[in-house]
Amino acid sequence: MVVIGIDAHKRTHTAVIIDGNGRKLVTKTCETTSKDHLSLLRWAAGHGENRVWAIEDCRNMTRRLEHDLLAAGERIVRVPPKLMAHARDAARTYGKSDPIEALAVARAALREDGLPTAHLDGPDRDLRRLVDHREDLIAERTRAVNRLRWHLHELDPEWDPPARSLDRASNLDRILHRLTDSSGTVARLAAAITQRCRSLTEEINTIEAEIRNLAEKLVPALIAIPGCAALTAAKILGETAGVTRFRSAATYARHNGTAPLPVWSSNRTRHRLSRTGNRQLNAALHRIATTQARCHQPAKDLIARRKNSGDGGLEALRVLKRRLSDVVYQALRTDYVLEA
Template identity: 70%
Template sequence: MVVLGIDAHKRNHTAVAADERGRELGTHTTGTTSSDHLRLLAWARRFGEHRLWAVEDCRQLSRRLEADLLAAGERIVRVPPKLMANCRKAARTYGKSDPIDALAVARAALREPDLPTAQLDGPSRELRLLVDYREDLVTERTRIINRMRWHLHELDPGLDPPARSLTHSRQVAVVEDRLRDSDGIVARLARRLLARCQALTDEIRELEKEITGRIETLAPNLLKIPGCGTLTAAKILGETADVTRFRSEAAFARHNGTAPLPVWSGNRARHRLSRTGNRQLNTALHRIAVTQAHYHPDARAYLQRRQNAGNTTTEAIRALKRHLSDVVYRALRRDARESHSNVITLATAA
């Protein structure tokens, strides 16, 4: 077995072939187009047919490479950057370069047997792209509203719309009416910002409708969890990127940062808050936990039991998030199984 470690960059990729003991067999640097990837594959074939590609997990840089290799029938695993960094520090070589990093990626893949495998992009990535784009639009709208409020204050300090009201057509109409008779560059800029804000609001609502339609089809079981709305479910599904790549609930909890870290070296077992993992997933789980803490009877009873046992409110919420991580994992697994069954049923019917 030969492992080919890849250090991916925007304009080039460096590959290092390593044997089963981690010894370097060869190095090759290529471009990032599909024709470059074919030449890379031809170079790799000199090391035999039993090979495994190990790519540093930075998919914005390696997505085209992974797609081309998967289309050619190659096997790929993704190596988290922290594993690569640890291997590089433990090596006998000093410094940092693309070949050194690529060799560290290959050695990390040899050392870790259960790394996630790369797959072709599916509906979850499309959903993530939509969610990320919507969040960018919301951020842009907030920036525009903040600037517009300063213009409105300059024109008339009494013209102060309530917080979060400039996304509603009724309040927008009120502001438009107040600005209609105002002259000058400040009023003109305020009108333009208000029109831009309204256009962004319309686009955000269209995206929310599309996201809702997709998530209701892809993750009906996830939506059944109390406190998990469509946007939160879309965030979870997009950031998880295929739940089947996690071998257990514990692995998923470690990935999303809800698994507490052990920090003891003696007779008393202690754990502390983990600040590692996917923070976007962690935020989505926190949103569900806080929502359930307000109105869901089972969650409120669970929090009360934790507090009676000596936990603070913050510690109880962390424990609830860890419990919700398992609930979300099981819901995602059910959705994945049902989606797979539907695909088989449609293929059989065809």
């Protein structure tokens, strides 16, 4: 068996083939079109029929390559970027180059068992694109609202709209109506920014409705969790990127950063918060946990028991998040079975 490691970039991909002992055999660099991928596949076929492709898990760079290889019936494993550093440290080469990176990818795939296999994107990827686009639009609207507030302050220091009120069309319409009585460059710019905020708000609302409809169809079991609304469920589904790539609920907890880290020696056993893992997933779980801690009686009882046992408030909340990670994992598994 040979392993073909890929170091992917926007313009080129570099491939390194190693044998079953990790010895480097050959190297090739190609461009990133489907025609170049076919040439890469023919090149790889000349170095062994029993092969596996190892690609660093950065799908914005490798999506077309994965699609072309999967269409040709090839087997692909995705190598998490955090495994790369250990593979480079163990190598006898120095420096950083595309062949060195591709070799590290291949050796990491050879060393590690149970790496996730690549598959064609499904509707969860479309949902993530919508969620990411909505967040970009919200960030753009926030910047516009900040500029608008400064212009309104310059026009009238007493004109200060309430906080978090400029994401509603009715409030923006009132600002536009009042600006008609003002003249000058500042008023004209403020009116233009207000129109932009209104347009962004309409687009955000349209995308939110589309996200809600998709989430309700794809992850009904996840939405059924108390405190997990459609937007949070969509974020979790998109960031998880396929629940089947996790062997167990524990590996999923490690991925989302809710698995506590042991930091003890001798006789005192203790754990601390993990700051590793997918922070977007962790933030989504945190939103569910804080909502349940306020409104869901079983969660309130759990936090009360932990506090009575000597935990602080944050420690009790971390325990709740770890429990929620398992609940979310099971819900995602259920939704996957229902969809299949």
